[in-house]
Amino acid sequence: MATAAEPASFVVDFATLGDLADAWITRHCRVPDGFARGRPMKLADWQFWWCANRYRIREDAVFVDPAVVADLLEQIALGDSDETITNDDVPLLNQAFQYRQTLVVAPQKTGKGPTSAAFVAFEACGPSVFAGWAQAGDVYVCSDHGCDCGWEYEYLPGEAKGMRHPSPLIQITATSEDQADNIYRPLRAMIKLGPLRHLLAVREGFIRILGLSDDDDLDRIDVVTASANSRLGNPISDAEQDEVGLYYRSNKMINVAETQRRGAAGMGGRTHATTNAWDPAMNSYAQQVYESGSDDIFVLYRNPDLEPSLCDADGRPISFKTKANRRRIFEWVYEGSWWVNLDSIEAEAAELMKKDPAQAERFFGNRLVQGTGSWLPLGLWAGAYAGKVTADA
Known part of the structure; x- marks a missing residue:
């Protein structure tokens, strides 16, 4: 692949x-x-x-x-x-x-x-x-x-x-x-x-x-x-x-x-x-x-959980809960889509975070996140692919 x-x-x-x-x-x-x-x-x-x-x-x-x-x-x-x-x-x-x-x-x-x-x-x-x-x-x-x-x-x-x-x-x-x-x-x-x-x-x-x-x-x-x-x-x-x-x-x-x-x-x-x-x-x-x-x-x-610049000091994907972190993720996953207003994306994501945060992460953060009641730690699912997926460049 x-x-x-x-x-x-x-x-x-x-x-x-x-x-x-x-x-x-x-x-x-x-x-x-x-x-x-x-x-x-x-x-x-x-x-x-x-x-x-x-x-x-x-x-x-x-x-x-x-x-x-x-x-x-x-x-x-x-x-x-x-x-x-x-x-x-x-x-x-x-x-x-x-x-x-x-x-x-x-x-x-x-x-x-x-x-x-x-x-x-x-x-x-x-x-x-x-x-x-x-x-x-x-x-x-x-x-x-x-x-x-x-x-x-x-x-x-x-x-x-x-x-x-x-x-x-x-x-x-x-x-x-x-x-x-x-x-x-x-x-x-x-x-x-x-x-x-x-x-x-x-x-x-x-x-x-x-x-x-x-x-x-x-x-x-x-x-x-x-x-x-x-x-x-x-x-x-x-x-x-x-x-x-x-x-x-x-x-x-x-x-x-x-x-x-x-x-x-x-x-x-x-x-x-x-x-x-x-x-x-x-x-x-x-x-x-x-x-x-x-x-x-x-x-x-473009999976943000596999991007080193979007990980914290311990190597874990940054949280989607804070506005500053969301902005960093948006800038990366929407890069090149010049027609997208990231302020508008943030407004939609922040509103959705109140009722379905997992869906907000999937829709706007491009993350593989389970729905409400998820038992998997953040980034674990995506990290499972980090060793086997290669870049065709």
Whole structure:
């Protein structure tokens, strides 16, 4: 499992579609809210680190031209060829990427939802599929892929290239439709505010991906919850799972997430999860992913309990009970999220501390803290991972 802590370690020295994705998002996605509403969306440094690792390409990835495979399949079907198709003849989808899953753990208001919305747009109609390695002069031209915005991206020699997914089927997942709006609402705003309106269309209950098929059952973005799961089990290309710290066996959301993983695997797709820090007593899906230790899962979790500067003289994590300590924690866990007003965060955290201090620490301090009645000493749970989690930098 790969994780990242300090912004200073956010060094991209590996092959990735991240630079392409970042530039595409800035060109096509719009800020959904606030004074910057309607302006081009620009990822913050930590969000770009998330993007770069989400789209990290394996160094040994080999591109297979889908047009060549399509021609061969046609020849076989017509009886003009006696060749057979093997796995080596099929274009790489998820197997081109270093990570089959990603998990981002961050406090409230850091922008997890809008960032996931931008990634949904990129997966739906951007060059999100590995298309080989660039040579000098190679360029991605939007007009060649159904977009008339006029944008072009010039690759560096040796850079990973991208192309559109031929049949995207994407699910936005949450415990409820209101929770899914963390991603779905900013995505709708992005579509209405910018050039995405020529590529995506908001319909009743789903979003249509334009230019690939006329069938409403194909090429679409759906919301899936435990109660609205009629499309669960479909062979999906991508799933964005929101607030997975609330996915439990009891609310059937772990089953939803696991079913999506299987559906994605069958189509060469991947799943991506975001969450606030979870309650370690609940054995949530977030906790299970985090504890799996799999080397093909990327985790971005800025955990204050593992940060030496946020420990006292005895090496224990500082208390969240005092305003001064909370400010130190906020400055660290919200670093890079320039749009967050820490005074406003402090006001919300202080109010929540009166009735549910554990929740305040999870929501705003990004700490793994059990609910009321916790018997674990502060920092013990997080400290258990200190020896086995390494920084991928």
